[in-house]
Structure formats: structure tokens, C-alpha cells
Amino acid sequence: MTATAVGRSGRIRREKSVLPGFGITLGITIAWLTLIILIPLAGLFLKTATLSFDHFLTIITSTRVLNALKISFGIAFLAALTNIVLGSVVVWALTRYEFPGRRVFDAIVDIPFALPTAVAGIALTALYAENGWLGGLLAQLGIKVAYTPLGIYVALVFIGLPFVVRTVQPVLQDLDGELEEAASSLGASRFQVILRVVVPTLLPALLTGFALAFARAVGEYGSVIFIAGNLPNVSEVAPLLIVIRLEEFRYADATAIAVIMLVASFVLLLIINRLQAWSEAHRRP
Known part of the structure; x- marks a missing residue:
């Protein structure tokens, strides 16, 4: 340089x-x-x-494609939002408190990173199926997870959590505790300290974690196809539809869907990056 x-x-x-x-x-x-x-x-x-514009529009506006894109992006967005909340709670517990087994729990967070996605999908399906440990209990309450869009949501939360935790954790560790003590000494309640001191500092990292979790969830394939049920217009994700089109030798159709996913993901990530830059600019004194 x-x-x-x-x-x-x-x-x-x-x-x-x-x-x-x-x-x-x-x-x-x-x-x-x-x-x-x-x-x-x-x-x-x-x-x-190689496609004509009319053919391209016909592909991307078909009911099956639109529903697959809606499921992929919609559930990925909800899963990323969930991970922002749950990941922040996990980071707070791992960073601010000492308890037996803390290092073990800290290592467990990284399991979705190392676990093959197919293994994760099989494990989640076995766990949340109606004859599984958790699925059986939820079935008694009338809640079906496996082979439904809810199963997709569970899988995407599972694979996205480490992205939020590992992005926010170092920022929270570096946060000076004296700032919180100073705010408390000036009469701020615990909620006000978190809202006005902790959250503004963590906001850029939270947005980064959200972007990473969302990007991973949109393109997730291995862990989803086992638990989703893969019913067209119900629980079929866009990556699976691309694979189906490739198996049908409809390569142009597959690339058209992929281009729409790429452009939509790029626009959303660009918006998130701009929000992150805005947050950092307003956080500086």
C-alpha cells in the first residue's frame, strides 16, 4: 500500500x-x-x-418458481432474524458469565460449521419427525415440523446461528465494561444501558451476522431437502428446483432461476452493507 x-x-x-x-x-x-x-x-x-426475454419472463414468473423463491427468501429472512435474537442471547451468556461447561457450549456453537449438511438434515429429520424425540411431543400439540415449511425454518436456524455468534462475540468481548458502569452510575436502568450503550456498539456486527446467516440460508440445500418434504408450491426451495431443472436437462431454465437468486441476494446484501456503513458512521463521535 x-x-x-x-x-x-x-x-x-x-x-x-x-x-x-x-x-x-x-x-x-x-x-x-x-x-x-x-x-x-x-x-x-x-x-x-441465450433465452429470449419473453421466455425468461415465462420461466421466472411461473407459479412453481415464484413459490420456490418466496419460500427460500422468506424463510431465510425469518431464520436470520431469529438468529439475530437467539445468537445475541447466546453471545451474551458466553461472554458475560462464567458457568460450568462454558467452553464446551462455546465449542458446540461451531458444530453446524463442521457438520456435513446432509448429516444435519438427516439428524434434524429424525429428531423432528412425528416418531422422533421432539417431533412426537410437538405432534401431540398439533404441531408438525418435518416435511413442512416449518422444518425448513428449523434447518435454516440451525445452520445460520454460528454466523451471528462468531460475528458478534469478539465485538462484545472488546466492549469496555466501564461504559456500562458509567451509564448505570448516571442513573440509566439496565434496559437503557443495553438499548443505548450495548446495542449501538453491536449493531454493525449484528447486521454483518444477519447478512452472513441470510446468504447461507438462501442457498442452503443439503440440510433442507431431507426435512422439507419438497412438495412443489408448498415446501420446495429454489436450490432444489434448480437441481430438478438440471436433471431434466433444462439448463437455461436452471440458470434463469439462479440469476434471479443471485441478483436478489446481491441487492439485499448491498442494502444491508449500506445500513452497516450508516450505523458505523453514526456511532463515531
Whole structure:
């Protein structure tokens, strides 16, 4: 990285960075991102471009596609919101309190990271099926989880929780406890301390965790197909519909659905990033 400085003549001159290698590392970064991300995405758009505009609209506005997109994005959004709340509670307990087994619980949070998605889907299905441990109890209350959209929600909450916890945890650990004590000494209630001191500090991290959990949930496939039931227009997610179209050799249809998911995800993530930047700007003194 280079620094800039203004000389006596008024011209801007560049000073060499203490650490060399900026050009090499930038070149490797651009080349790697191009190979791994940009070229595959370009191929996706090029394949979709083979469709006429009318055919493209017919594909993405069909009832089955619209319902699949609605289920994927809607339930992913609800699951990410849930993880914001539950993840914050988990982080607070792991960070602010000492209790037996805290390190064990802290390690358990990372299990969805390491667990294969198919294994997670099978485990959740066995647990929440009507003859499962939790599913049997819920069935007595008239609540069916497995093979319903509620099962998709449970799976997405499961795989998204670590993203929120691991994003918020270091920020809460670095939060100076003296700020909370100062607010309390000035007469603020515990609720006011959390609302006006803790939450504004954690808000950028919470938005980042929400974005990561949402992005992972939208594209989740392995853990969902086992517990969803995969009924068209009822519990079929968009990634599964893409796989079905590929198995039917309808490649253009599959890429059209993928492009819509990509664009929608990009727009939502862009909005979240702007909110994060706005929050950080207003948090600075």
C-alpha cells in the first residue's frame, strides 16, 4: 500500500510503503477472484442470455418458481432474524458469565460449521419427525415440523446461528465494561444501558451476522431437502428446483432461476452493507 503526501511545490507525491509486494498481492487477488467468482458468474449470465426475454419472463414468473423463491427468501429472512435474537442471547451468556461447561457450549456453537449438511438434515429429520424425540411431543400439540415449511425454518436456524455468534462475540468481548458502569452510575436502568450503550456498539456486527446467516440460508440445500418434504408450491426451495431443472436437462431454465437468486441476494446484501456503513458512521463521535 502507498501513502500520499504534498510536497512544497504543491504536487502530490507517493511514498513507498514499508511493506513491499502490493502489486504482486493485488494481481494475485484480482486473478484469483476472477477465476473463482467472476468467470463462473459470467458463464451463468451468458447461458441465461441465450433465452429470449419473453421466455425468461415465462420461466421466472411461473407459479412453481415464484413459490420456490418466496419460500427460500422468506424463510431465510425469518431464520436470520431469529438468529439475530437467539445468537445475541447466546453471545451474551458466553461472554458475560462464567458457568460450568462454558467452553464446551462455546465449542458446540461451531458444530453446524463442521457438520456435513446432509448429516444435519438427516439428524434434524429424525429428531423432528412425528416418531422422533421432539417431533412426537410437538405432534401431540398439533404441531408438525418435518416435511413442512416449518422444518425448513428449523434447518435454516440451525445452520445460520454460528454466523451471528462468531460475528458478534469478539465485538462484545472488546466492549469496555466501564461504559456500562458509567451509564448505570448516571442513573440509566439496565434496559437503557443495553438499548443505548450495548446495542449501538453491536449493531454493525449484528447486521454483518444477519447478512452472513441470510446468504447461507438462501442457498442452503443439503440440510433442507431431507426435512422439507419438497412438495412443489408448498415446501420446495429454489436450490432444489434448480437441481430438478438440471436433471431434466433444462439448463437455461436452471440458470434463469439462479440469476434471479443471485441478483436478489446481491441487492439485499448491498442494502444491508449500506445500513452497516450508516450505523458505523453514526456511532463515531
